[in-house]
Amino acid sequence: MSQVNYQAIFSEIIAELQHADNLGEVASYIPELAHVDANKLGIHLTTLDNSHFSAGDAQEKFSIQSISKVLSLTLAFSLLGSKLWSRVGVEPSGSAFNSLVQLEYERGIPRNPFINAGAIVVCDVLISLLQDPKKELLAFIRKVAGSDEIHYNERVAVSEILSGHRNYALIHLMRDFGNIHNDVEDVLDLYFYLCSIEMSCSELSGAFTFLASNGINRLGGDMIVSPSKAKRINTIMQLCGFYDEAGEFSFRVGLPGKSGVGGGIVAVHPGKYSIAVWSPKLNKKGNSYLGMKVLEMLTSKTESSIF
Amino acid sequence: MSQVNYQAIFSEIIAELQHADNLGEVASYIPELAHVDANKLGIHLTTLDNSHFSAGDAQEKFSIQSISKVLSLTLAFSLLGSKLWSRVGVEPSGSAFNSLVQLEYERGIPRNPFINAGAIVVCDVLISLLQDPKKELLAFIRKVAGSDEIHYNERVAVSEILSGHRNYALIHLMRDFGNIHNDVEDVLDLYFYLCSIEMSCSELSGAFTFLASNGINRLGGDMIVSPSKAKRINTIMQLCGFYDEAGEFSFRVGLPGKSGVGGGIVAVHPGKYSIAVWSPKLNKKGNSYLGMKVLEMLTSKTESSIF
Amino acid sequence: MSQVNYQAIFSEIIAELQHADNLGEVASYIPELAHVDANKLGIHLTTLDNSHFSAGDAQEKFSIQSISKVLSLTLAFSLLGSKLWSRVGVEPSGSAFNSLVQLEYERGIPRNPFINAGAIVVCDVLISLLQDPKKELLAFIRKVAGSDEIHYNERVAVSEILSGHRNYALIHLMRDFGNIHNDVEDVLDLYFYLCSIEMSCSELSGAFTFLASNGINRLGGDMIVSPSKAKRINTIMQLCGFYDEAGEFSFRVGLPGKSGVGGGIVAVHPGKYSIAVWSPKLNKKGNSYLGMKVLEMLTSKTESSIF
């Protein structure tokens, strides 16, 4: 399975990128993100037979931001099963512009678990189901990643809370429709901590292999979720993982994936590998400019799109 | 000016209403409003030469709710002047359905001071300008009404806070756009207390005479606001005072006015009188069913519309 | 009633305007409007005792555009009565931005007869009721104005048809909801011809006196509409006559009125007079910049606002 020489491909990609532009802007809405070195670039790929291929700053931790929403979804889905879909949809959301009106029109049910409103509902579900949600969610992520060195970044979380007015608007609107069952502050606290998690490309790539292998954790062989649930999560990533650029990413990369405003992208090739890339500059849609480029080069060179 | 025999007209109206339906529903979103006697009916008219005409339960206090937004607007406008219009508009808002999307499209500037978002911004302005906003706002209302027996109803305010999720959504969205300058909880606290004020028709009618007399308080002769400001407030009432029924009220009654979900309506005939009516059952648009009818009968019988 | 020396006031206004800016832009979406002399200024006031006061280019014809919607509404309302309100509302519409979504949300019923969708429905009503709608509508307008020298401008109408894509979108959406009963092309033909009518300030002022006198035509003493209907039309003008600037016009001028993108404005003081002003430059909301100024100066100098 790992006959492809990913290491050589990564070298080619890195070489070609020497001459490429690195366009876009680093996220600046909180100081902790704004101060990141814009020139960082990390790549890490993990195959299902546990081979590892790495390039650049692959061991350096960064703020994974919305990528973590895949992991909170995984935990909530594994605990609640398909009942989850009465609280949050699985369809793409259209443009960000519509977020509030769509939420109002659809009576407080967010379109999918990756838009902010949907990820907030997932946090609400976790608070209802867990004894110590913040601790247990982190423990779950550590288990999936096979690393105890994963932490919340409290300063990031607090910054997000202080600037998170729109998320407050969303949660109160959902509360008005009865789709938030717990204290608003508790739910947003978990949500902002979730977004503050820091991982390296190496850790992220490892953590996402279960989605490439029918839900099985490569490390211990545990089943994180059933094959059917893993497939569901992959389809949601494919359709909703890139804000308003799902079509563009699907075309250029052709794999289910999820991005974050910290500049990270994770993608999964079912049956083959998972990969994480990190480069902080974001295009206008909020996705890592070089991250998308790297993944596009990889799937072109390996002809490994799912389409 | 008081040659019209309003007392005789009120007797006629009361007699005719014996045979009329009293349709609609009492507001029930908080228990304090739901428990009001649906059959209450009060009318009080004050002329500019300080003659008083009264019928029914005109001395009984009730929750004036949104009517109080005229008084908070008056205070903020008198303190801040036309700078206020950079924070809130003076145009009708169209349907309630659009409230959130309109607020988003217009980047956090509410269309007028009587929709919830606009009244919340007015409270934010008052908090910025006053030392002890809750106390000073009440003192202002007492001065305008010429009565020290006007109070907040704390139980109503607390109930509103507990069920006010949509107002929380609105204020956080405006905060995101930078149009809320103070602590969200402080602003909503003032807003909900404002809405909890209780007054009788007699007190309300007296309090609003300044809008019929170019801004002059009938009692002490003080100028509450300039003639130009009084005219501005009247035009806002005319265009925005009745939720999604401004056109209907303008046609049937033909006076600037403001209603509240407690079943009260105040209307002003510039140069002539102010009048308050109270009947708790609301039509589908949220305005007092009998209140509108009484005012329509009055302006028909006296041929006193401004149109 | 005509004790006010309007002629002297007009002289004052004209003198003061020598030093005033004439800001804004002439409408340019069709060539016929774009080529108008931007410096034209006409004023004409007609009192209920048939006194006339005039200044500037008051006898020169111009494209009255949307002002004509008041006259088509008057005819449809006089023929159909209050059944008309099942086809079109009487409430302000909020911002233009919402026009299509509001029409969709409210299932094809326009908010009022002065937004384009509403005026189109009024034309549909006229086509259902009249034998030769274009001819009979013009005859009605001539009768109301007391002049046979009023005509459609065919070149304007044709230009409007060619550029009227958005109106086509509106009418087809309403057709989808069943609120257009006649052939789409026939209805829009009448609509665009209606908008192409040319009148002078003198003619317009005369034509609108019936709205200042309870529906009675000053000329022959005929009743054009009942007093109640005249009041209804005035309230619709007050709330909906100035696109997204109804509140601003109500405050600055304080009279029911209607503007057109040709630079004309008509306003009515019930019981006193009707007035027409024409100056082609439009402010950002699409209303005549100087026209609003002239009317504001007039009502300030005469202290004659309805508020």
Add this chain to the structure above:
Amino acid sequence: MSQVNYQAIFSEIIAELQHADNLGEVASYIPELAHVDANKLGIHLTTLDNSHFSAGDAQEKFSIQSISKVLSLTLAFSLLGSKLWSRVGVEPSGSAFNSLVQLEYERGIPRNPFINAGAIVVCDVLISLLQDPKKELLAFIRKVAGSDEIHYNERVAVSEILSGHRNYALIHLMRDFGNIHNDVEDVLDLYFYLCSIEMSCSELSGAFTFLASNGINRLGGDMIVSPSKAKRINTIMQLCGFYDEAGEFSFRVGLPGKSGVGGGIVAVHPGKYSIAVWSPKLNKKGNSYLGMKVLEMLTSKTESSIF
């Protein structure tokens, strides 16, 4: 490649469906669709080595409706290349509710080529590029399908024209934004004829094999589109092919596909096969109830999803 015994699997599926509900409603907005026998069921699968597997009414023609939008897109994309994406997007659209407001907000650029507005723009492109669009488009479809027995159904097309008010609204709105370059009637004529095409499951399955084989027509070996373009079309089908149910279809079936209100569904497994299913009853989202079930059973039994 055809080692899987699809024929046996189809037999199993047909047997299991004997006991299954056939829920939903046949499309009834035009009589030609309403009169179809609701119990029809056809299945046809074509592998890349040109093996055929068939069940039920697989040779019976039906109205393919929106499925044809994939073929018009293919022709326009092959002629215009990526310039096409300046006229129409490639992203999911969110709910149907937003169609008009989204089109307005995004200034006349439809979100993707499969929503009505987008398919209309594609027809506009074809009219600009072709001499005899209706004839050449049909010729292209016949070539791709390898059959001269494919026709427009004129009665269906005319019925669609007569009831297509909303499509008229869409095209005029896009015209207003300059995104329609040809005569509105000509464009809609092509659009409605396109939707009226009738094909059997057998023909449809054959026509879509080029999308499973990197753009190569299995029959003559011609390249219909480049591999990159085939991949792009597949990703658009994956994200936008099922109205507001793309996520649900992706999860349950896991293949790129496209449905039509005639009850047809086509799906493509890149590198393996294309399949067409037909059953007229539609679920609430407008997709064939049994069609989705058949495809779900097939990909479950063969474990052949792309995810």
